[in-house]
Amino acid sequence: MTKKGQTKSFVYGGLMLLLFLYPLFMSTYRIHLANLVLIYVILTSSLRAVYISGQLSLGHAAFMGIGAYVSAILAKHLGWSPWCTIPIGGLAAMTAGILVGFPFSRLRAIYFSMASLFFGIIITALTGVIPHLTGYLGGMPGIPRLFGFSKVPYYYFFLILTLLSLLVLYRIERSRIGMTLKCVAQSYLAASSRGIDEARARIRALGIGCFFAGLAGACYAHYNTFISPSNFSMFPSIFLVVYLLVGGTRGFAGPIVGAAVLFLIPFIMGGLKGYAPFVLAGVLAVVIFLIPQGLISLPGQIKLLMGRPRADGRVSQNAS
Amino acid sequence: MASQLAEHLLNVLMISSIYVLAALGFALVFGVMRIMNFAHGAIYMVSGYVCYYFWVVLGFGPWAALPMTMGVMAVFGLFLEKVCFRPFQGDFEKATVMAIIFVIVLKTGADLTVGPFTKRLPSMLQSVIALGDLRVDADRFVILIICVVLLTLLTLFVQKSKIGQSMLAIAEDKDAAGLQGIDINRISAFAFAIGCSLAGLAGGVMGSVTVLNVGSADSILIRIIAVVILSGIGTIGGIWTGGLIVGGLDAVCPYFLPGFASDLVGFGLIVIILVIRPKGFFGHEV
Amino acid sequence: MLLEITGLTRYFGGLAAVSDVDMSVDKGEIVGLIGPNGAGKTTVINLISGFIPPTRGRIVLEGKDATGKKPHVLAAMGVGRTFQITPFFAEFTTFENIVASFYLSADKSIWRSILATREYRRREEEILKQAEENLQLVGLGSVRDELARNLPHGHQKVLDLATALAVKPRLLLLDEPIGGMGQEEMDLALNAIKKVRAQGTTILLVEHNVPVVMGLCDRIIVINYGRKIAEGTPSEVRKNEEVISAYFGGEYAA
Numbered sequence: 001m002t003k004k005g006q007t008k009s010f011v012y013g014g015l016m017l018l019l020f021l022y023p024l025f026m027s028t029y030r031i032h033l034a035n036l037v038l039i040y041v042i043l044t045s046s047l048r049a050v051y052i053s054g055q056l057s058l059g060h061a062a063f064m065g066i067g068a069y070v071s072a073i074l075a076k077h078l079g080w081s082p083w084c085t086i087p088i089g090g091l092a093a094m095t096a097g098i099l100v101g102f103p104f105s106r107l108r109a110i111y112f113s114m115a116s117l118f119f120g121i122i123i124t125a126l127t128g129v130i131p132h133l134t135g136y137l138g139g140m141p142g143i144p145r146l147f148g149f150s151k152v153p154y155y156y157f158f159l160i161l162t163l164l165s166l167l168v169l170y171r172i173e174r175s176r177i178g179m180t181l182k183c184v185a186q187s188y189l190a191a192s193s194r195g196i197d198e199a200r201a202r203i204r205a206l207g208i209g210c211f212f213a214g215l216a217g218a219c220y221a222h223y224n225t226f227i228s229p230s231n232f233s234m235f236p237s238i239f240l241v242v243y244l245l246v247g248g249t250r251g252f253a254g255p256i257v258g259a260a261v262l263f264l265i266p267f268i269m270g271g272l273k274g275y276a277p278f279v280l281a282g283v284l285a286v287v288i289f290l291i292p293q294g295l296i297s298l299p300g301q302i303k304l305l306m307g308r309p310r311a312d313g314r315v316s317q318n319a320s
Numbered sequence: 321m322a323s324q325l326a327e328h329l330l331n332v333l334m335i336s337s338i339y340v341l342a343a344l345g346f347a348l349v350f351g352v353m354r355i356m357n358f359a360h361g362a363i364y365m366v367s368g369y370v371c372y373y374f375w376v377v378l379g380f381g382p383w384a385a386l387p388m389t390m391g392v393m394a395v396f397g398l399f400l401e402k403v404c405f406r407p408f409q410g411d412f413e414k415a416t417v418m419a420i421i422f423v424i425v426l427k428t429g430a431d432l433t434v435g436p437f438t439k440r441l442p443s444m445l446q447s448v449i450a451l452g453d454l455r456v457d458a459d460r461f462v463i464l465i466i467c468v469v470l471l472t473l474l475t476l477f478v479q480k481s482k483i484g485q486s487m488l489a490i491a492e493d494k495d496a497a498g499l500q501g502i503d504i505n506r507i508s509a510f511a512f513a514i515g516c517s518l519a520g521l522a523g524g525v526m527g528s529v530t531v532l533n534v535g536s537a538d539s540i541l542i543r544i545i546a547v548v549i550l551s552g553i554g555t556i557g558g559i560w561t562g563g564l565i566v567g568g569l570d571a572v573c574p575y576f577l578p579g580f581a582s583d584l585v586g587f588g589l590i591v592i593i594l595v596i597r598p599k600g601f602f603g604h605e606v
Numbered sequence: 607m608l609l610e611i612t613g614l615t616r617y618f619g620g621l622a623a624v625s626d627v628d629m630s631v632d633k634g635e636i637v638g639l640i641g642p643n644g645a646g647k648t649t650v651i652n653l654i655s656g657f658i659p660p661t662r663g664r665i666v667l668e669g670k671d672a673t674g675k676k677p678h679v680l681a682a683m684g685v686g687r688t689f690q691i692t693p694f695f696a697e698f699t700t701f702e703n704i705v706a707s708f709y710l711s712a713d714k715s716i717w718r719s720i721l722a723t724r725e726y727r728r729r730e731e732e733i734l735k736q737a738e739e740n741l742q743l744v745g746l747g748s749v750r751d752e753l754a755r756n757l758p759h760g761h762q763k764v765l766d767l768a769t770a771l772a773v774k775p776r777l778l779l780l781d782e783p784i785g786g787m788g789q790e791e792m793d794l795a796l797n798a799i800k801k802v803r804a805q806g807t808t809i810l811l812v813e814h815n816v817p818v819v820m821g822l823c824d825r826i827i828v829i830n831y832g833r834k835i836a837e838g839t840p841s842e843v844r845k846n847e848e849v850i851s852a853y854f855g856g857e858y859a860a
Contacts, residue, residue, distance in 0.1 A: 103595040111598040128580020175719035189693035195681035195710040277428040
């Protein structure tokens with residue numbers, strides 16, 4: 001193995017160790033935060049799966065909601081085990097995504113984004129169809145837990161789920177499927193003249209992304225034991241988009257970094273209480289003005305400033 | 321009975337015209353700069369409080385406070401365009417993040433300062449208009465008149481004036497407009513200033529009809545976008561129609577359908593329109 | 607006949623861009639399609655490759671109906687094409703563009719992709735090999751790892767050709783493959799086309815550069831105002847009066 005490869009393995013190994021040992025050193029509150037971060041990492045990465053096909057969904061949280069409600073209803077009202085209902089939630093969200101894709105993936109990117117704004121409202125409205133099951137606007141309490149009252153088992157479950165999900169999403173992105181999605185995003189003419197069915201590829205992207213969103217949503221439901229439509233409305237969706245864009249769209253790690261960092265900022269600034277969102281807004285402003293390619297481009301930019309070659313061999317900002 | 325009907329009709333028209341005001345501002349910015357100003361709803365919400373400040377706190381009364389609100393918001397719009405959105409023209413993604421930054425700032429600011437208190441703008445004219453057997457709330461009538469007058473003025477402005485024509489030109493084909501010598505930055509600044517001042521009027525006026533609250537930002541935003549989707553980009557007259565439809569649905573549906581269903585119907589309709597005719601009833605391709 | 611077209615017509619509004627065109631291309635031939643500006647040549651290519659549906663007429667490819675089908679369906683049926691304004695995958699390198707264009711040869715199953723099964727890997731390795739061959743065939747080996755959007759115009763056009771070949775076309779449609787090229791680039795492109803032709807690929811070529819077409823093609827079809835006005839070998843067409851007047855407005859009538 002090369003020296004660089006060795007360093008990388010060392011770093012990843014160390015990271016894994018830290019992640020698995022985390023609960024031993026951290027307070028319950030911090031474990032709780034980590035649980036939420038893990039869920040958001042899955043969510044934001046699932047949004048990326050849709051994004052790479054050229055569709056920016058501004059309503060992704062709605063699919064989180066579908067997963068959450070389906071799983072919660074099956075578990076609470078039919079008494080099924082959450083271990084079963086969580087995957088079902090994922091599949092339900094995936095199905096919804098595919099169904100939505102049929103009419104919408106034919107639309108040009110900007111119209112798709114516009115339509116997706118309404119997904120959240122429609123989910124909220126749909127919960128109203130069966131209020132005795134969902135509690136409608138008041139929310140749905142009493143969702144069966146996945147584990148006991150300790151947050152630690154949740155942590156390990158979410159950690160493993162996140163790692164697996166990221167692995168699958170990474171494989172998809174790097175494989176022929178991911179390549180095809182990226183083709184569709186870049187040029188309709190080139191893609192379709194080489195045999196790629198654009199609509200079908202986009203629907204696939206939606207299906208994949210929505211599956212993981214539904215999974216994450218269901219996990220959240222059985223962790224929080226309470227969900228309400230406001231968790232899945234327009235602004236949660238837009239926050240996912242912000243995490244993705246600010247984290248960086250050029251790399252798989254973008255949503256991971258974006259979700260982890262940006263989600264935690266208001267909590268890290270806990271001392272500031274109500275002023276915490278301002279810090280978040282400040283960070284967002286700094287990033288879009290000074291680090292336009294997103295947080296993951298930061299290491300590369302710093303290396304450039306120091307005159308050292310980046311991973312792609314470039315030493316200066318100019319095209320090679 | 322007829323009085324009630326008149327009251328309802330007036331309500332629908334008034335709400336629709338307020339939606340149109342707000343939507344126009346959003347549509348102008350979208351048409352000229354190709355970005356969705358997600359902060360528009362928050363700007364509308366803040367305007368209500370600004371108006372309150374001028375009207376009640378400083379005691380200027382409605383007839384002075386409304387224009388002042390519009391002026392303040394117009395200046396704010398200029399600031400937004402120059403500092404925040406001009407660097408990201410055409411970059412939908414970055415502009416979205418920028419707009420979200422403002423939503424966070426404005427909503428949090430509002431939450432911290434006025435959030436816990438519900439404010440209500442006093443009635444403008446404490447009277448009732450009587451026409452034969454009909455009695456309608458003078459306030460709402462006056463608001464309707466104000467909105468319609470302003471909208472008419474604005475429509476004329478956009479369609480007849482050089483600046484307005486430039487806006488329409490840019491909305492249709494940005495590159496061609498640039499080649500014809502139109503100063504896109506200057507026109508964008510106008511679009512933002514006008515847009516925000518319209519939101520200012522809408523927010524201020526709405527405040528005297530209902531209570532001011534921070535949550536209004538979200539509900540108006542989704543309605544604005546629905547209006548813009550229905551009417552399409554690059555049309556002013558079309559926004560009137562879109563506004564009437566959305567305002568009408570908002571007013572009428574709750575009578576016949578339970579809450580969630582009217583949302584479902586209303587927004588489901590919008591979504592269907594998007595699929596069948598993405599460019600809206602009156603707009604052109606983006 | 608590999609390709610048979612009868613009565614091909616396409617209206618845009620009230621204007622007939624292509625009007626009642628009959629033509630055919632035999633296997634292994636290289637046929638040139640020429641005509642003055644706006645004659646409808648690119649429209650014909652768009653009609654055959656599915657980017658525009660015809661108003662009337664029939665297109666039959668190897669005995670199978672190919673009229674009005676979507677571009678990706680036609681690509682699977684063996685129609686490859688290049689474009690006047692070259693599209694490419696801007697974020698990919700030259701080589702990646704070619705690899706990406708081998709979609710039809712790839713294993714498209716999600717499960718096998720995620721698990722990277724033997725079947726999936728075998729197919730991808732096969733594609734990498736063939737992509738390398740295509741790259742060398744068209745002479746772009748030196749810019750293999752350049753981002754496609756950084757390539758000079760002529761190289762992009764040649765890349766377009768390489769990616770079109772990735773669909774393993776039975777019929778290759780070339781839309782102005784040497785348009786806007788300098789001499790050096792033109793040599794590169796023509797070289798590539800000749801090699802492709804030598805492999806036995808059937809080609810239908812649209813080009814403005816008449817001398818090049820004359821030298822390259824077995825047969826030439828001339829259209830003007832959307833109608834076919836002449837057909838034959840290069841020498842026949844060169845002497846055709848109607849063709850001459852179409853190009854030169856009657857000044858050089860023989």
